[in-house]
Amino acid sequence: MSLHTDVYGEGQPRRLLLAHGLFGSARNWGAIAKRLADSFEVTVPDMRNHGQSPWFDSHGYEDMAEDLAPLAGGDVVGHSMGGKAAMVLALRHPERVERLIVADIAPVAYSHSQTALIEAMQALDPAQPSRSAARAALDVPEEVRDFLLQSLDMKAGRWRLNLDVLAAEMDRIIGFPDIDGRYEGPTLFLSGGESSYVLPEHRDRIKALFPNAQFAKLPGVGHWLHAEKPRDFEASVRAFFT
Secondary structure (H helix, E strand, O other): OOOOEEEEOOOOOEEEEEEOOOOOOHHHHHHHHHHHOOOEEEEEEOOOOEOOOOOOOOOOHHHHHHHHHHHOOEEEEEEOHHHHHHHHHHHHOHHHEEEEEEEOOOOOOOOOOOHHHHHHHHHOOOOOOOHHHHHHHOOOOHHHHHHHHOOEEOOOOEEOEOHHHHHHOHHHHHOOOOOOOOOOOOEEEEEEOOOOOOOHHHHHHHHHHOOOEEEEEEOOOOOOHHHHOHHHHHHHHHHHHO
16 A cells, blocks of 8 residues: 655656654645745655554554655655654665755664653544644643644544554654665755754764765754744755755
């Protein structure tokens, strides 16, 4: 089964694939994808177990990389979970990736489990009378509430997230596979200036897998750099890919 995708700028000679992070969807990239469509044919999938894409019993990065491989064939950008999937795609199928941007994530295991957010979503009755009622009832930090509620299908009374599988696979999601190989293509690790996801101690591992990696930061933003400063993020993508 193939992923659900949105495509912008169909027919443009250059191809660009955008991969979203955990609990996200293709719509997270919508504004940026529309603007980049003046130069690229931009393909934006809902990752497996997210949005309108099929649900599976596994959620490993090898799985996600194989999902993305048929959609790739040019430049690739991935954020957070999508960044890890994009890295594995480049390492396993380097012929499918011309250039790579990894947004605010490193090829390492992290300790910040997102299980508490899944439990809060599972505890919410999805058959809410209104979105404002759902917002009041969802017991999560204020800064992520609206983001998570984008995946609540009010009409169907269900989450567009395979919460059970995401919970079961959390160790794989916050981890990174033990993978051989190197991706020799141009690679940019673009991080938020206020984020701690990509640290100096990660650089040896990054360089071992991506020997041509470059590093840059967007000042004044955290982990959600493409949402906090979309114009600056877009400009960084254009500068690196051109």
